[in-house]
Amino acid sequence: MTIAPASVLGEHELALRERARQVIPGGMYGHMSVQAFSSAHPQFMASGDGCRVTDTDGRTYLDLMCGWGPVVLGHRHPGVTAAILDQLERGDCLDGTSPVAVEFAELLVDTIPSADWAMFCKNGSDATTTCVTIARAATGKRKLLVAHGAYHGAVPWCSLRGSGVTAEDQAHLVRYEYNDLASAEAAAAEAGDDLAAIVVCPMRHDIKRDQELVDPAFARGLRALADRTGAVLVLDDVRCGFRLDLGGSWEPLGVRPDLSAWSKAIANGQALGAVTGIEALRDAVRSVYVTGSFWTAAVPLAAGLATLTELRKGVALPDMARTGARLREGLAAQAAAHGFEIRQTGPVQMPMLSFAGDEDFRLVTAWAEAAVERGVYLHPWHNWFLSAAHTDADIDAILARTDEAFAAVQG
Amino acid sequence: MTIAPASVLGEHELALRERARQVIPGGMYGHMSVQAFSSAHPQFMASGDGCRVTDTDGRTYLDLMCGWGPVVLGHRHPGVTAAILDQLERGDCLDGTSPVAVEFAELLVDTIPSADWAMFCKNGSDATTTCVTIARAATGKRKLLVAHGAYHGAVPWCSLRGSGVTAEDQAHLVRYEYNDLASAEAAAAEAGDDLAAIVVCPMRHDIKRDQELVDPAFARGLRALADRTGAVLVLDDVRCGFRLDLGGSWEPLGVRPDLSAWSKAIANGQALGAVTGIEALRDAVRSVYVTGSFWTAAVPLAAGLATLTELRKGVALPDMARTGARLREGLAAQAAAHGFEIRQTGPVQMPMLSFAGDEDFRLVTAWAEAAVERGVYLHPWHNWFLSAAHTDADIDAILARTDEAFAAVQG
Missing domain, CATH: 3.90.1150.10 (Aspartate Aminotransferase, domain 1)
Structure with a gap:
């Protein structure tokens, strides 16, 4: 080379x-540490x-990471920036919730067929953690089905790294193989009558592994398994959300989750996450206590409202599908011309x-x-x-x- | 009445x-739900x-909640707003870390005597969770001493509400009574050779309870207990931080923690948390994996840098001490005049x-x-x-x- x-x-x-x-220990930590x-x-x-x-x-770079996902409309999108500046003129972290929280919740409910309600947080892991807490509160059960290697955040209950995490933090995880319905059925059987939730990503996007689209039969099978067992089906749409389908990444398959976790692209880079869910889980939400100092801060919510408003114009997602296809075809041709066998997934x-x-x-x-x-x-x-x-x-x-x-x- | x-x-x-x-289930959730x-x-x-x-x-109100803590310089402080707008002009959620992360880490290390390094997150609970993860990684032990009734976040390992939380989430918590050193010694004895950390707030600020300042002998006793047992002393300065003493809320006592969790007032309302710690824990930090999509977003860091820069001018904290005393004296006189016996804590x-x-x-x-x-x-x-x-x-x-x-x- x-x-x-x-x-x-x-x-x-x-x-x-x-x-x-x-x-800063090591010069940087987490996913942004380039040494890794x-x-x-x-x-x-x-x-x-x-x-x-x-x-x-x-030095300027053409950006194919988009802030590792959040930047779905482009950096410093004028419409989102205008919404941020407008809200900054009024206030951000107030004593009560800003009306924009209601407006954005209404827009999410209007956009996402499986959403009868919404609540907001800051991190993707806030959203996934809130989902499993709601699921356990709703069912009174403890076990969570989680795919081998799936990333649902870097907090103790779902961390993929052992350092500083105890066995008890993950005592109620039962692992299945993504796209292997039989393994999920076996995991559900192992959980028995203590199954609270089936947690799943819209596709397999584990680190250091080719991506794998969901098998529609697997998605439908998980839905049926949840219905049969009374488990809550939790779709972790943190990474894929608002890029593939505004209604949720499994909406094209016709498979609707009971709870969805959102973050990353939801506010074009401002710190925001959300949980949406079905009517039947409303009381369970009211029974849990989840909160954070900045969870209803107005500026990120205003950015979210502006982002989703822009996405709903119907241009951004088709555009990304077209440019993505152009990139994939171009890379395939180049690899072939240079004699490389590549996989694009x-x-x-x-x-x-x-x-x-x-x-x-x-x-x-x-x-x-x-x-x-x-x-x-x-x-x-x-x-x-x-x-x-x-x-x-x-x-x-x-x-x-x-x-x-x-x-x-x-x- | x-x-x-x-x-x-x-x-x-x-x-x-x-x-x-x-x-939104219940109309609002968490600490901002006024129905509560x-x-x-x-x-x-x-x-x-x-x-x-x-x-x-x-209707305009004189604000004694300050966004429940974050707003330490006042809403829409001109200097912080200018820093936000300046950073927004350049970018927020980028592919790499902004230089402002380094600048702010340097300023924290320069300001906080117990800080040899810093790392950033979004919520107070991100900071406390990261602290216990680092402590467990550093010690290879599991037990956490936590005061009865103390609030360290609304996530499963430390939640004070049972709904949706499993016993295993809190299996390694050993409770002590705040300001009762004997109870902490007993808890440490119960943890035995499996003690990872002593987690403590700068004062007792449990919900629905008069506040209680720390007994300096208790603080010094916890420091000695940590030194004797090899446990990591974690100060949860999320609520008190940057309001009482810029060097940390126990700095006036001369008691320095090994790790500190910060959030709320750190960026005058922008979503930011931080962990700071001592040199000896640097390797442990490098061994854990904690991260979040927005943890190094530049705008909140720029707000944090501007906030701490303003606070370091030495005016804000004495001002709050003076106006706070004026308020306390006034309320005491009013209560007496109206025939009420009140406590101000x-x-x-x-x-x-x-x-x-x-x-x-x-x-x-x-x-x-x-x-x-x-x-x-x-x-x-x-x-x-x-x-x-x-x-x-x-x-x-x-x-x-x-x-x-x-x-x-x-x-």
């Missing part, structure tokens, strides 16, 4: 990394505009690319680093995200650079 | 309540400015008032409702918060109204 060395990192980036190392995936990606970003982000050394709006036989991710990492060095920000083993700000011309500009990246790793 | 009936709620408020009931504490407080707030909030019917910057013998909170609720009907927003059985926006004149305006409230409930 002949890609440029990681010494291409700029001086501001290097200086910030050194400062960060002093005051790259020696070429900048750790720091100075600004964003539409489908472009600019690092602290002034998941929905086109949430692309993921892997190389055949690249079990240790060395090739895809080198390719991703080559792409970022050429001005396309993407990830080697986490899915990417498109936004409505990506035009066909942007996709073509991305493809011009990825073509060079394929050439660079051809060796 | 002769206070005005709750029918004083305005038409916009009543209409919003009806709409909310349709789309009042028939006179508005559920909805339209705007805030300095130490005033205005409801949806245009906790630090003056975080006032709480109760009436002697008012076990069912009927009298304090009537008084609080009379106050809100007269234009002072305060809570019957949760502590209040002062901000730096409160002037002596504002306190006097508050006192003019609370005097009427005392008269109203004298009846």
Whole structure:
């Protein structure tokens, strides 16, 4: 491989990394810690505009991560920014809830067929945790069916990393294999009469693994299993929500969850999560106590209202489907031309690319680093995200650079 | 009692309540659900400015809740707003961390003597949960000493409400009595060689209970107990932080925690939390996986940087101590003049008032409702918060109204 060395990192980036190392353990933590995936990606970003982000050394990248999902309309979308500024003029964290909470709840209920009500929080894990708390309150039962390897947040009850987590935190998880209905049925049998909820993502998007679309029969089977056992069907739509189908990511299949967890794209980057659910669970919601200091802060809710209003115009999602398809076709042609066998998995709006036989991710990492060095920000083993700000011309500009990246790793 | 009936709620408020009931279970949830504490407080707030909030019917209140804590400099503080607008011009939720994360971490480390590093999150419960995860990772042990009745968040491991929470979620909590060192020693003995952390608030601020300042000997005793057992001392400074002492709420006692959880006032109302800790725990932080989609979003960090920069000028905290004392003295004189025996507890910057013998909170609720009907927003059985926006004149305006409230409930 002949890609440029990681010494291409700029001086501001290097200086910030050194400062960060002093005051933030490891220089950064969590999913944004670039040490976990790259020696070429900048750790720091100075600004964003539409489908472009600019690092602290002034280098601009075509953005295929979109803030790792939240930015669905593009960075600094004018309509969302106007809503933020307007609400800031009035207030944010007030003593009572802002009317915008009601307006946004009404719009969610109007948009999502399985939603008879909504409530708000800050993180995706707030939303998933609230869902399982409601499910347990509603059923009086404890067991949660969760797919092997599925990410539902980085909090003790669902963390995929053991450090600092006790066995008791996850004592009531029963694991099944995604898209394997028999395994879910077996897990439900193991839970017996103590089954509270079946928790599932709209597709399999586990880290460091090709994505896998849901088998419609599996989705329908889980719905039937929940109905048969009295379990609550919880759809974790945190990552996919508001990008694939505004009514919920399983709406095209006709499979409706009892509870849905939302976050990421819900407010185009402002900190917000939501739980929506069916009428029958309203009393259970009233019985639980979940809250947070900023859960009904007005500015993120105003951003959410503006984001969903824009998405409902019906342009953004078809646009992402079209540009996503264009990107996928272009990458496929490039890989073939360069003699690589690649896999592109998941929905086109949430692309993921892997190389055949690249079990240790060395090739895809080198390719991703080559792409970022050429001005396309993407990830080697986490899915990417498109936004409505990506035009066909942007996709073509991305493809011009990825073509060079394929050439660079051809060796 | 002769206070005005709750029918004083305005038409916009009543209409919003009806709409909310349709789309939000119970009309609202969590600490902001006014049904839990009042028939006179508005559920909805339209705007805030300095130490005033205005409801949806245009009624303005002198604000003694400050967004339930976050608003330490006053609503829409010009310096914080300028920082928000400046960062919004560049970007918020980017693919990498903004440099402002490093700047703010540096300022926290410079401000807080027990902080050798910092990391950021969104909720207070993110911060407390991260602290216990780090403590368990560092020690390889599981038990957490937690005070009876102490609030550390509304997530399963520390929730004070049973609905939807399993016994296993709290299997490793060992309870002690606040300010009773012998009970903490006994709890540590019960935890034996499995003790990971001692979790404690800077003062006792349990709901529906007079506040109780920490006994300095208790604080020093917990520090010694942690040192003796190898447990991590976690100070939950979420509610008190940045209002009593910028170095941490136990800094005046000379008792330094190993880990501190921060949120609420850290960014004057923007959604942000933080964990700070000592050098010895840096490796443990690196071993855990905690993250969230918006944890390093730039706008709340810019607000935090501006807030702490303002607080470090040395004016805001002394101001709150002075206005808090003025309020306490005024309320004491009024109560005596009206023949009431009241208790005022906790630090003056975080006032709480109760009436002697008012076990069912009927009298304090009537008084609080009379106050809100007269234009002072305060809570019957949760502590209040002062901000730096409160002037002596504002306190006097508050006192003019609370005097009427005392008269109203004298009846």
